[in-house]
Amino acid sequence: MQLLNKRPESLLDVQMHYCPGCGHGIIHRLVAEAMDDLNIRTKTVGVAPVGCAVFADHYFNCDMIQGPHGRGPAIATGIKRSKPEAIVFSYQGDGDLASIGMAEIVHSAARGEKITIIFVNNAIYGMTGGQMAPTTLIGQKATTCVDGRKPEVNGYPIRMCELLSTLDGVVYAERTTVHNVAGVMKTKNAIKKAFQNQIDNLGFSIVEVLSMCPTNWGTRLDNPSEATKYVNDSMVKIFPPGVYKDITVKK
Amino acid sequence: MSEKILMKGNEALAEGAVRAGCRFFAGYPITPQNEVPEYMSWRLPQVGGSFVQAESEVAAINMIFGASATGTRTMTSSSSPGISLKQEGISYCAGADLPFLIANVMRGGPGLGNISGAQGDYFQSTRGGGHGDYRLYVMAPYSVQELFEFPLTCYNVAYKYRIPSLILADGILGQMMEGVDISKVKEVDPKNISEPSWSLGVNNGRERRMVGSYDLRDGMLEKMVMERVKRYKEIEEKEALFEERLIEDAEIILVAYGTSARVSMAAVKMAREKGIKAGLFRPITLWPYPQKRLNELANKTKNFLVVEMSLGQMVEDVRLSINGKSQVHLYAKPGGSPIFAEEVYKAIEDIVKKGVKEYATVK
Numbered sequence: 030m031q032l033l034n035k036r037p038e039s040l041l042d043v044q045m046h047y048c049p050g051c052g053h054g055i056i057h058r059l060v061a062e063a064m065d066d067l068n069i070r071t072k073t074v075g076v077a078p079v080g081c082a083v084f085a086d087h088y089f090n091c092d093m094i095q096g097p098h099g100r101g102p103a104i105a106t107g108i109k110r111s112k113p114e115a116i117v118f119s120y121q122g123d124g125d126l127a128s129i130g131m132a133e134i135v136h137s138a139a140r141g142e143k144i145t146i147i148f149v150n151n152a153i154y155g156m157t158g159g160q161m162a163p164t165t166l167i168g169q170k171a172t173t174c175v176d177g178r179k180p181e182v183n184g185y186p187i188r189m190c191e192l193l194s195t196l197d198g199v200v201y202a203e204r205t206t207v208h209n210v211a212g213v214m215k216t217k218n219a220i221k222k223a224f225q226n227q228i229d230n231l232g233f234s235i236v237e238v239l240s241m242c243p244t245n246w247g248t249r250l251d252n253p254s255e256a257t258k259y260v261n262d263s264m265v266k267i268f269p270p271g272v273y274k275d276i277t278v279k280k
Numbered sequence: 281m282s283e284k285i286l287m288k289g290n291e292a293l294a295e296g297a298v299r300a301g302c303r304f305f306a307g308y309p310i311t312p313q314n315e316v317p318e319y320m321s322w323r324l325p326q327v328g329g330s331f332v333q334a335e336s337e338v339a340a341i342n343m344i345f346g347a348s349a350t351g352t353r354t355m356t357s358s359s360s361p362g363i364s365l366k367q368e369g370i371s372y373c374a375g376a377d378l379p380f381l382i383a384n385v386m387r388g389g390p391g392l393g394n395i396s397g398a399q400g401d402y403f404q405s406t407r408g409g410g411h412g413d414y415r416l417y418v419m420a421p422y423s424v425q426e427l428f429e430f431p432l433t434c435y436n437v438a439y440k441y442r443i444p445s446l447i448l449a450d451g452i453l454g455q456m457m458e459g460v461d462i463s464k465v466k467e468v469d470p471k472n473i474s475e476p477s478w479s480l481g482v483n484n485g486r487e488r489r490m491v492g493s494y495d496l497r498d499g500m501l502e503k504m505v506m507e508r509v510k511r512y513k514e515i516e517e518k519e520a521l522f523e524e525r526l527i528e529d530a531e532i533i534l535v536a537y538g539t540s541a542r543v544s545m546a547a548v549k550m551a552r553e554k555g556i557k558a559g560l561f562r563p564i565t566l567w568p569y570p571q572k573r574l575n576e577l578a579n580k581t582k583n584f585l586v587v588e589m590s591l592g593q594m595v596e597d598v599r600l601s602i603n604g605k606s607q608v609h610l611y612a613k614p615g616g617s618p619i620f621a622e623e624v625y626k627a628i629e630d631i632v633k634k635g636v637k638e639y640a641t642v643k
Contacts, residue, residue, distance in 0.1 A: 072482040076346070077492070086490050092480040094349050095492030097372050100342035103334070107346025107354070110330040111304050112481040115350075133342070136335035 037061035039070045041090045048155075050253035052207045052240030053081055056149055057088055059213070060120070063221040064091065067228065073116040074108050076101040080122035081155040099130020102137035105144040116227055118145040124154045127163040127187050134193070138233045141198030145223045146235040148189060151242040152264060159245035163187045166267055170247065186267055190237045194274035200232035202273040206239035208260035212270070222277075231277060239264050283463040290315035290454040292428040293383055293447065294323065297355045300432035301468035302381065303329035304354040306343035308336060308362060311395045312451035313385035316357040337362040341369030341382075348378040349491040351479030353435055353470060357383035359451070360401050361392065363409075370444060371410030375493025377478070377508065379438030381431055382416075383447040385454040388616020397452035397539050398615020402593035405448050406567045413505055415512050417445040417519065418566040420537040424458035426564075432465050437519055439476070441511045448566060450589070452539045452618070521564035522573060526552065530559030532632050533577060534624070535598050536587040537563050544587045546621035551628045558628055566594070574601035583631055585609045587624055589617075591642050609639035 036042060040061035047053045064070045070091050077085040079098035086093035096104045101119035109117045126134050126148050137144065153171060154160040161171040161178060164186045168177040178186075194202045203219045206212035216238055223234035241248075241256035248255035287295070294316045297305075305324055307317040317333065324331045330347075334340035340356050347354045358366065363384045373380065386401050388394040405418050417437045421427045427449060434445035480489055495501045526548060527533055536544040541562040551558035561577065561584075563570050578584070584606055586595040595610045602608055611627045613619050630636045 071485055074350075074480045083494070086492055090488055092483055092488050093490050093492075094346065094376075094480060095490070095494060096342060096345055097368055100338070100345070100369070103339040103342035104346035104349075106332060106339075107304065107306065107343035107348070108350055108480065109346075110332060110343075111347040111350040111352040111354075115481050132335050133339050136339065140332075 037065045039064035039090050041088055043087060045088060046084055047081070048244040049250050050241055050243035050256050051081070052151065052238070053149060055207045055213060056147065056216070056238050056240060057085065059217045059220050060118070060147055061089065062217060063224050066221060067224050069116045069224065069228065072114065073118065076104050076117070076119040078121045078125040080125045082120055082122060082149065083156065085120050099125050099128070100133055101125065101130065102133040102142070102144065102146065106137050106140070106142050109142060109144050116145070116224060118147060118224070120147045121149070122155070123150045123152065123162045123164040127189050134189070135196070138193050138196045138235070139198050141232045143227055143230060143232055145227050147220065148235055148237040149240050150237055150268065151240040152186070153242050153245045155242050155245050164268070166263055188268060190235065190273040193235060198233050199235065199274055200276045201226050201234040203275070204237040204239065204268060204270045204273065206260055206265060206270050208239065208241060208257040226277060239268055239270070282461045284459045284461050286457055287424055287428070287460045288315060288455065288457050289424045289427050289449065290385065291319050292424045292460050293357070293431065293449065294319035296428035296465060297381060297431035298323055298327060299465045299467045300435050301353040301470045301473065302355045302431065303327065303470055304347040304352050305329070305356065306332040306334045306340040307356050307358065308334050308340050310359045310362045312387060312454050313357050313359045313383070315454070316383060316385070337365035338369065341366040344380050345369055345373050345376070345378065348373065348380040349376070349480045351476045351481070355381040355383065355431070357385065359385045359387045360389050360398070363401060363404065367410035370416070371412055371414060372493050373444050374414035374416070375412060376491050377442040378444065378491070379435070379442055381434050381438065381445050381447065383449060386448065386450040386615065388614070394616040395451060396616045396618070397450035397589065399450060399538060399540060399589040400593070400615035401448065402566065402588070402590055405446055406569070406597070414508070415443065415567055417443050417515065418448055419445070420448045420564060420566050421453060422538050422541045422562065424453070424456060425460050425464070427453060428460045428462065429464055432468065437515070441515055443511065443515070448538065450539050516568040519565060520568040520570040520572070522570040523562040523564060525560040525562070527559035527561060527577065527581070529557050530581050531557045532583040532585060532628055533559045533561050533581050534585045534587055535561045535563070535574070537566060537594065540587045540589055540619060543619045543621050544624055547624035547628060550621060550625040556628060556632050569597045569601065571597070571601040574598065575603065575605070578602040578605035582606045583609065585611060585627060585631060585639070587611045587619065589613055589615050589619055607638065610641065612642050
């Protein structure tokens with residue numbers, strides 16, 4: 030018998046706490062596979078966020094640090110500037126990155142910090158129980174906008190890849206999704222590229238991954254396809270997947 | 281051989297930190313501490329270090345969080361409102377047992393206040409400031425020489441006990457120029473310091489490491505906090521520093537730190553010239569507070585006069601130390617206004633000569 034696939038070495042053999050149908054588990058695995066493929070596990074330092082992925086430091090088999098809500102890119106800046114030979118990534122959700130941590134993500138990008146950002150956008154605050162996120166869609170229900178997000182009250186969702194791609198310090202910004210197989214494959218490649226850019230000392234890279242949150246979206250937990258359908262039918266319209274910036278491509 | 285040069289307080293603080301091995305600095309402009317980041321911006325690259333002008337105080341302290349976790353000697357500096365902004369990060373660093381150096385060149389407050397010297401951040405510095413049960417090792421320099429020397433002491437204590445350290449200066453000290461004997465600090469080359477057992481980075485196959493401040497498992501947070509408290513107790517026993525002047529025969533002892541101690545010493549001299557036996561007790565560490573020694577002094581001396589540029593903050597520690605044995609008087613002025621030696625002398629006279637029982641500028 031031939032072993033076709035196994036747990037990546039960069040992912041610890043522990044039970045994760047993520048809900049059924051959540052995308053974090055898939056994205057963790059893709060990050061770990063990318064680390065394995067590039068053989069960087071022993072020189073990688075990861076920054077765990079505050080939010081659903083707060084326990085990421087218990088899952089990745091590399092040096093990890095867990096810091097305050099939204100400050101991942103600042104922490105990553107401190108690590109990378111002190112240990113330039115290390116590969117540093119910050120794993121963040123939408124509340125963490127696009128709300129409370131907006132200044133840190135924008136300025137680390139503007140400075141062109143040589144770090145890798147994994148941004149998981151599921152359009153909701155998951156850990157705290159389903160409040161409106163900066164990326165919550167218009168009309169999407171949340172516990173702090175029970176009738177759905179209304180522009181006149183709550184404003185509009187923020188598109189981070191589009192916003193960050195205007196900054197000269199960014200070398201690579203891509204949005205992908207993990208709601209289908211093609212998206213998962215693309216996400217893996219994007220994450221790998223975002224790490225490779227750091228290995229090549231090029232600059233700031235971000236991969237925004239659209240992900241599912243059946244628990245807080247109120248889609249059926251016993252039917253994950255309801256949540257993947259929401260990504261497919263609604264999220265990708267507001268957050269179109271694609272490469273928003275890639276200066277590594279020769280024109 | 282002494283090697284004396286003229287230096288500005290803030291620059292002496294920055295140079296002292298570099299000589300103590302600081303190789304990473306992140307900060308944000310705020311008066312009256314701007315010379316510290318300015319100096320670091322060109323000085324650190326000379327020694328292979330790194331300087332970042334952060335987008336905010338919040339980002340600065342989190343850069344320190346990350347850089348300190350790699351075992352690098354780091355520093356951030358600011359002034360009162362900026363230090364308030366850093367409190368979340370300081371609490372996280374304390375919770376993650378990270379050693380580093382913060383400098384607060386205090387200004388008048390609350391709010392935007394003014395940019396003159398003040399001591400209104402005493403409570404914030406010694407009582408935690410941020411959330412949760414934690415302590416900082418707090419040193420209070422009173423001269424440019426001490427601003428130059430204390431970063432090394434701070435790093436030594438901070439690394440020994442894995443605790444953040446704070447230098448509590450003020451706008452007057454930061455802006456004044458004095459001669460500094462630079463031979464007093466033996467230069468530390470970080471390359472000669474062995475890597476801490478907890479630092480993150482390239483691991484070359486060792487066990488992976490984690491730095492953080494949370495644990496949701498039943499009873500584990502308490503265990504983590506209590507282990508830290510043990511270190512705090514040891515610091516309280518071993519690391520309190522103070523200076524005494526003319527206290528042997530003193531009928532009144534002034535208690536003051538930083539700029540207030542300089543003014544108080546001038547008042548003590550005036551009193552001595554007028555035949556009043558006054559002395560000065562100067563806490564050098566504000567946490568741990570030199571409680572034990574102050575308590576001993578209260579066996580003999582019956583009047584203590586606390587002098588501070590804040591409305592009765594350090595006086596609480598003096599009262600806790602003396603614990604009712606002697607009378608504790610208070611000369612307090614709100615931060616942002618200077619204290620004059622003549623005014624302090626007048627208070628000494630009122631207490632010793634006129635026999636005022638409970639002298640206080642603020643009731």
